[in-house]
Amino acid sequence: MVCKLCGPKLSLCGLILSVWGIIQLTLMGVFYYIRSVALLEDLPLDGTPHDIDHFIAEVESGYTQNAYNCWIAALLYVVTLVVSGHQFWMNNRSSVSM
Amino acid sequence: MGSLFRSEEMTLCQLFLQSEAAYACVSELGELGLVQFRDLNPDVNAFQRKFVNEVRRCDEMERKLRYLEKEIRRDGIPMLEIPGECPEAPQPREMIDLEATFEKLENELREVNQNAEALKRNYLELTELKHILRKTQVFFDEHEGGANTTESMTRALIADDPNKHMGHVQLGLRDKQESLEFLPCFVAGVILRERIPAFERMLWRACRGNVFLRQAEIDTPLEDPSSSDQVYKSVFIIFFQGDQLKTRVKKICEGFRATLYPCPEAPADRREMAMGVMTRIEDLNTVLGQTQDHRHRVLVAAAKNIKNWFVKVRKIKAIYHTLNLFNLDVTQKCLIAECWVPALDMETIQLALRRGTERSGSSVPPILNRMETAEYPPTYNRTNKFTSAFQNLIYAYGVATYREVNPAPYTIITFPFLFAVMFGDLGHGALMAIFGFWMCYKEKPLQAKKIDSEIWTIFFGGRYIILLMGLFSMYTGLIYNDIFSKSLNIFGSSWRNNYNLTTLQENKLLQLNPDSPDYTQTPYPFGIDPVWQLAEANKIIFMNAYKMKISIIIGVFHMLFGVCLSLWNHIYFKRRISIYVEFIPQIMFLTLLFFYMVLLMFIKWVSYGSTPPYWGSQDPEIVRTSAYCAPSILITFINMMLFKTDENTRPVCDDTMYAGQIGLQKFFVILALLCVPVMLFGKPYYIMQEQKKRARQGHQTIEGAAENGAAGGAPVPAAAHQDEEISEVFIHQAIHTIEYVLGSISHTASYLRLWALSLAHAQLAEVAWNMLLRKGLMSQGYAGGIMLYVVFAGWAAISVSILVLMEGLSAFLHTLRLHWVEFQSKFYAGEGYLFQPFSFEIILDSAGADE
Structure with a gap:
């Protein structure tokens, strides 16, 4: 494991961004999951359905879908965290050994 | 008691020091850093003062140290930080030892450097010669056909430009005896690569095309020994005939700073010479290596102590510089100084003086006399690392008049608060607070790192301001119920939807009337009701009315408070x-x-x-x-x-x-x-x-x-x-x-700028969310997760760079203006001058920053 892809600044940037991403996206996922009204405007809905039951079903599925999407993005940030953490560690170690 | 409310009471003191004890006493005062000396002989120029000699010696020592430091830097040797405490100012007699040490070190280093340079010059010449021999070999070898190389060269010349040479040189008679007489001569040398085109043109014009130039580039860069730059050079060889041309060619070469080397004609000689050059290069390399090793050893030894020496020399210099400000009394046995001293610190100063006397072994104690004066004393506010940042914000406008009410203690609260009114967002505030907290938490290691970037210095100097601004912004963010332009419904909204299904289906816009059961009549317990986030039609109108009133209320109270503070000034100044x-x-x-x-x-x-x-x-x-x-x-x-x-x-x-x-x-x-x-x-x-x-x-x-x-x-x-x-x-x-x-x-x-900026901030945050993050949230299916991952990074970058950094900066400047103009104009004159004590710490810090 001697691959060093990014420098100290980029890896630090990745670390901070992924920590922020994990926290915020996980929380947003939770909020979507509990059907937060504040996030209603950010749902993928098409048109204005006239049938109320259909509309409710679509909103429900949108909430669930977005909750999953948020958690997927959070997971991707976990991967980013691991990668940039590893890079950060590599950079630190190489600078110490020099 | 020393407080931030007004500046410290200062007294002008006269100080009588015995000549022998003066040095030790001033050294102690410098460690203390609580005394500002006045120049008692302002008419005397710098060269007529008493200790000018010592100051000059210190300058000389400093110069030597700087030379040493430069050499150490050039070799990339790490300089050791001073372990533990800063060294005290050495005794005057120690100065001679220091001088001797530096003299020896400098001479040694200069000698080594001179030798190294001579060796390098030698080495350069040999390498150039090596390249010449190698390249010319190629020129000559290109015409291996002829038995005689020069002749083959001649033929080559003729082949190049037959018409020119036919007539003049008469090389038509081509038997060997004849051609020997018309031997074309040549010179070989090395020239900087960028000069080649000009050189060629010059040769052609000056010799009317009667010379022939061949050149080849040296691939590896050579080191210039005087400047130690890497330069690219080319080998050239010029063929010509006759002595007249020879002198002309040589002059041109000289003019272009080309170095000429003797190059034997016969291939055997050349080979022999090449061998000789190679062995000499080898020898030189070993000698050069040894010189470098020696230089390195000297520098490593110096690097261990150099910071320590710098501190010592600077302290000595500062002391003599201060002693130059003093007056000699008639008997020449006593030095008289005048100084501003905080009235509360008289005791500590007396103590320091006594310590200094003991150290110098003098028997007569120094005398510290209070003096009456009509002059305005300097302004001195005792600050700590927390208050100093706020005090500096005030000083940036103007140093308080002596004993005037100091706005700094109120600024500590009002500054972050007014900032937060403009920057009200829980999310952005949290980012700022985290950054500020990190800087405060890692204070010591960050301070030790000494990062040189100007922007970093500003941020780090204001770390407590940033932390407070962040925390206050989180508070106002909760009040405005804004977190990245979304609202939190913590306590449950007080608004209810009382519309039936058909109304909901048939209307695009619906209103909730507070004068109806839509509103539970008990307000949301803390801050703005989250329902307003969804009121797209009149959210801004409602928030404007609220924020404008809040701004005026805060402003009027702020100004009233400022006017009230002027009462304390009037009372104090009678x-x-x-x-x-x-x-x-x-x-x-x-x-x-x-x-x-x-x-x-x-x-x-x-x-x-x-x-x-x-x-x-x-x-x-x-x-x-x-x-x-x-x-x-x-x-x-x-x-x-x-x-x-x-x-x-x-x-x-x-x-x-x-x-x-x-x-x-x-x-x-x-x-x-x-x-x-x-x-x-x-x-x-x-x-x-x-x-x-x-x-x-x-x-x-x-x-x-x-x-x-x-x-x-x-x-x-x-x-x-x-x-x-x-x-x-x-x-x-x-x-x-x-x-x-x-x-x-x-x-x-x-x-009203409080309202305007807070409106701008809220709107920008909303735009950032809608234009970026919503794009990720609105995408269909599981691919939305990946889309969200990408878009989130962009949104985060925009949030930090525009909303936190730029908006933060603008809110900061507006807050500064509200304090300087609207608040301080009510009571603050700011016509004083700053107390600048003689302190080693400040002197060493500023000297360190200059480098």
């Missing part, structure tokens, strides 16, 4: 008259007009609204207190100033907010206007009266003096002087009054 003719009318003016407007806002908030069980009732009693009848505060205030009443267009409502409002308002405005002439003429009138009184007394004394036959002319010129001043007093007071009266109006309006 300006009794100023209390009556400045402070009281000022505060009346502000209260009667602007504080009254604030009261109107509260009255409006309290007395208009729904009456719970009677929704939409037409009962006149209820309608009168409903939102329908709420007046506009701004119109009311303008009408009040203009003594005007609008016609009542809503007959069901009352004309006024309370009984007797019109009369009271008229009374207030008239009273406020009456304050203006008091402010304008009160003080000048009082001063005139005083002068008249004094003049009358003065005449009496003169008469009395004349009777007594004594000289008593002093009061007359003084009176003349004050007569001149009275016009100045009038002008000054007029400016002051106009500034205050117009200022209160424009400053009140100026506080």
Whole structure:
């Protein structure tokens, strides 16, 4: 494991961004999951359905879908965290050994 | 007790030091850093002072150290930080040892460097020669066909340019004996690569095309020994005939700084020479290596101590520099100094002086005398790492007049608060607070790192301000219920949806009326109700009304507080008259007009609204207190100033907010206007009266003096002087009054920037969310997760760079302005000068920063 892809600044940037991403996206996922009204405007809905039951079903599925999407993005940030953490560690170690 | 409320009390002291003890005592005072020495011989130039020799020696030592440091840097040897405590200033006799050490080190280093340079020059020459031999070999080898290389070369020449040479040189007769006589000569050398084109053209023109130039580039860069730069060079060889051309070619080569090397003609000789050159290069390499090793050893040894030496030399220099400010007394045994000293620190200074005397072994103790003076003492506020950042914000406007009320302690709270009003967002505030907290938490390691970037220094210097600004922004973010432009529904909204299905289906926009069961009539416990985030039609209108009122309320209180602080100044400086003719009318003016407007806002908030069980009732009693009848505060205030009443267009409502409002308002405005002439003429009138009184007394004394036959002319010129001043007093007071009266109006309006910036911030945050993050959230299916991952990074970058950094900067500047102009203009003169103590710490810090 001697691959060093990014420098100290980029890896630090990745670390901070992924920590922020994990926290915020996980929380947003939770909020979507509990059907937060504040996030209603950010749902993928098409048109204005006239049938109320259909509309409710679509909103429900949108909430669930977005909750999953948020958690997927959070997971991707976990991967980013691991990668940039590893890079950060590599950079630190190489600078110490020099 | 030392406090931030006003600057420290300072005393001017005279200090008598015995010549022998002076050095040790000043050294102790430098460690303490609480004494500001005054120059007692300002007319004497720097070269005529007593310790000029010592200062010069220190300069010389510093120069040597800098040379050493430069060499150490060049070799990339790490310089050891001073372990533990800073070294004390050495004894004067130690200076000679230091000088000797530095002298030895410098000489050694210079010698080594000279040797190394000579060796390198040698090495360069040999390498160039090596390249010449190698390249020319190629030139010659290209025509291996001929038995004689030169001849083959000649042939090559002819082949190149047959017409030219045929006639002149007559090489047509081509037997060997003949050609030997016409041997074409050649010179070989090395030239900088970028000079080649010019060199070629010059040769061609000067020799009318009678020379032939071949050149080849040397691939590896060579090191220039004098500048140690890497330079690219080319080998060239020039063929020509005849001595005249030879001198000409040589001159041109000289002119182009080309180095010529002897190059034997015969291939065997060349080979032999190449061998010789190779062995010499080998030898040189070993010698060079040894020289480098020696240099490295010397530098490593020096690097261990260099910081320590720097500190010592700078301390010695600072001490002698200070001693130069002193006066010698008549007996030459004693040095006299004058210094400003904080009155509270007299004891510690006495103690330090005693320590210094003991250390120098002198028997006579130094004497510290208080002096009376009419001069204004310097301003000194004792700060710690937390308060110093805020104090510096104040000093950036102007250093407080001696013992004036210092705005810094209030700024510690109001500054982050006013900032937060403009920057109200829980998310952005949290980012800022985390950054500030990290800097405060890692304070020591970050300080030790000494990062040189200017922007970092600014951020790090203001770390406590940033932390507080972040925390306060989180608070106002909760009040505005904004986190990255979304709202948190912590306590449960107070609004209910009471529409039935068909209404919901058929209308695009629906309203929730507070005057109906839609609103539970108990407000959201903390901050703005989260339901407003979804009110796209009138969210901004509602927030504007709220934030504008809040800004004016905060502003009026802030200014009132500033005016109140001026009372402490008047009392402290015993300006009794100023209390009556400045402070009281000022505060009346502000209260009667602007504080009254604030009261109107509260009255409006309290007395208009729904009456719970009677929704939409037409009962006149209820309608009168409903939102329908709420007046506009701004119109009311303008009408009040203009003594005007609008016609009542809503007959069901009352004309006024309370009984007797019109009369009271008229009374207030008239009273406020009456304050203006008091402010304008009160003080000048009082001063005139005083002068008249004094003049009358003065005449009496003169008469009395004349009777007594004594000289008593002093009061007359003084009176003349004050007569001149009275016009100045009038002008000054007029400016002051106009500034205050117009200022209160424009400053009140100026506080509206609190609203404007907070609106801009909220809108920008919303745009960032809608334009970026929503794109990720709106995408269909599981691919949205990946889309969200990408978009989130962009949104985060925009949030930090634009919303936190740029908006933060602009809010910071507006806050600074509100403090400097709107707040401090009410009480702060800022005409003092700063206490700059003689302190080793400051001297070493500034010397370190210069490098």
